[in-house]
Amino acid sequence: MSGSKRRPASSATKDTSSCNLDSSVDSRCWRLRPRMPCFSSWESGLASKKRLQELEAAARATYARVSAESFWIGVSETPQTLLESFALEVFWHHVDRLALSRKSLMRDGVVAGAEYWVQRRSPNQAVAKRGMDFHFDQDVAALEDEGVMVLPLVSTVTYCSDGGAPLAVLAKPTLDVGPEGMFLVPLMEDDSIDVYITFPSRGRHVAFRGNQLHGCPPELEEQSVERISVLVNIWVHHRPFDLRQLRPPVKNLPKELFCDGVGRRAPIRFKPNNPVAATRARIQKDNHIVLEDVCFGPWSLMGVRLPTQLGGGVWVVRQPRGLMALSLRSKRSMKACVREAAARAEPKRRPKATVASAVMKKRRATASPAATSKKRSR
Numbered sequence: 410m411s412g413s414k415r416r417p418a419s420s421a422t423k424d425t426s427s428c429n430l431d432s433s434v435d436s437r438c439w440r441l442r443p444r445m446p447c448f449s450s451w452e453s454g455l456a457s458k459k460r461l462q463e464l465e466a467a468a469r470a471t472y473a474r475v476s477a478e479s480f481w482i483g484v485s486e487t488p489q490t491l492l493e494s495f496a497l498e499v500f501w502h503h504v505d506r507l508a509l510s511r512k513s514l515m516r517d518g519v520v521a522g523a524e525y526w527v528q529r530r531s532p533n534q535a536v537a538k539r540g541m542d543f544h545f546d547q548d549v550a551a552l553e554d555e556g557v558m559v560l561p562l563v564s565t566v567t568y569c570s571d572g573g574a575p576l577a578v579l580a581k582p583t584l585d586v587g588p589e590g591m592f593l594v595p596l597m598e599d600d601s602i603d604v605y606i607t608f609p610s611r612g613r614h615v616a617f618r619g620n621q622l623h624g625c626p627p628e629l630e631e632q633s634v635e636r637i638s639v640l641v642n643i644w645v646h647h648r649p650f651d652l653r654q655l656r657p658p659v660k661n662l663p664k665e666l667f668c669d670g671v672g673r674r675a676p677i678r679f680k681p682n683n684p685v686a687a688t689r690a691r692i693q694k695d696n697h698i699v700l701e702d703v704c705f706g707p708w709s710l711m712g713v714r715l716p717t718q719l720g721g722g723v724w725v726v727r728q729p730r731g732l733m734a735l736s737l738r739s740k741r742s743m744k745a746c747v748r749e750a751a752a753r754a755e756p757k758r759r760p761k762a763t764v765a766s767a768v769m770k771k772r773r774a775t776a777s778p779a780a781t782s783k784k785r786s787r
Contacts (some may be wrong), residue, residue: 412710429586444562445507445618447580450723451681452565453674454499454614460671461612465521465569466641467491467666471655472527476634481652483513489657491677492639496523498679499641503563514645524561524642524649530573534634539636540574540627543705545584546619546642558591559649561583561619565651568609573636574595574625576615578605579781582708582735584620593708596735602728604713605687608721609636614681615723619643622705628698629715687725690716699732 457594480492484501488494497636504514512522530539548559566576580603585594596602606629607615617623619642692714703710712733716726719761 413747427733439549442617447603447621448558448578448615448617448687448725450607450613450687451690452610452617452683452685453612454679454681455612456678456680459540460677461569462568462575463491464495465637465641465710467677468527468637469529470634470666471651474530474638475655477526477528479526479649479652480526481522481524482654483639483648485521486522488676492525492655492666494526494676494681495639496641498523499523499565499567500643502679502681503565503643504645507562511745513539517548518648520648521645522648524644524652526640528636528638528640530636532635536630538626538627539630539633543577543579543624543703545622545705546699548596548647548649552751554644554650558584560591561644561645564623565616565641565643566607566620567614567639567641568611569637570635570641571596571611572630572632572634573609574627575606576623576625576631578617578621579713580604580621581648582622582710595731598731600734601730604715604726604728605720606690606724606726607671608719608723609638610721613685613723624681624703626700626715628700629717629719631719639742641676649658685723687723690719690724690726692726692729699748702783706739709736710734713729753757 426777435542455464467490482488482493486584488497500521501511504511512757513519532539545558546561546564551557551559551734581600583594584591586592600786605617607613608631650745693716696718697716698715700713700715703713712728712735714726714728714732716724
């Protein structure tokens with residue numbers, strides 16, 4: 410990714426089909442990222458148990474038909490499905506938290522919206538498969554096709570079940586933007602590094618910066634049960650390449666999953682309440698595990714210590730100073746590492762070539778040279 414630190418990219422952070430964009434919102438979003446809380450959580454993101462049940466039913470039906478594929482809903486579009494309405498509600502909630510102007514985001518030519526998908530893990534899967542490798546959320550297609558890394562502004566998870574592997578979000582290391590593109594911020598010996606651990610609980614909602622490393626270590630699983638969640642990433646001035654919309658007749662989605670005008674159900678309203686402050690957990694000699702080799706992209710992070718037997722809840726764990734080490738494990742590009750990780754993971758969220766993706770690739774091919782010439786491979 411190219412650009413200055415204040416405004417990290419002129420091409421990679423924008424939908425290349427819309428090059429005449431107002432840069433003020435884009436720049437402001439990137440300036441706001443360091444001011445965002447590292448991690449936030451709420452005990453309930455929905456107004457009632459009935460609405461949570463509807464969200465869970467929609468998530469299950471969607472996963473049964475399209476697995477973990479990602480979809481898109483733009484800020485100026487009218488949601489048709491329950492998941493689209495929920496994703497937009499999550500988008501506007503976090504945009505309001507960051508004090509971004511709704512009017513600016515709704516202007517013609519501004520690309521903004523929510524990427525959403527469903528994640529499910531079964532107790533019948535092998536232990537290693539019930540978690541999720543550590544990674545940065547990003548536009549995978551932009552990396553594979555253009556060689557640039559583009560990150561969401563905010564990443565979120567909403568749980569529709571209890572139990573399963575918890576989410577672990579590391580405060581460091583993070584990705585940042587320099588004159589030559591994305592780089593991994595190195596760790597210092599005297600860094601105070603926190604790891605936020607969230608155990609799944611029905612209705613619980615968590616949010617963190619889009620440039621933070623996170624995963625679901627199966628070693629911390631306390632209940633071997635099904636884990637199902639709806640994930641929503643907040644994007645401003647960029648629409649991830651190749652994302653389609655989940656509209657009828659995608660794999661014959663049942664009518665009851667659609668909102669008023671298509672089905673008979675009202676949109677799902679997102680109303681987070683009861684903010685949860687993470688409880689400080691201490692690492693003791695006989696109650697923790699050490700993740701010796703956390704691999705993400707071409708890098709490896711060693712010495713991450715996580716306490717066991719926490720009994721659910723939301724926790725923050727301070728890492729002992731100087732015991733975490735970051736190294737470059739491979740000279741291969743970030744693109745090659747992403748493809749390797751995708752081969753090990755569940756069916757990729759990125760769909761096979763579709764008419765929509767073909768049109769988007771054609772737009773990129775015909776875009777101005779200034780918008781496409783600067784490519785960078787890590």
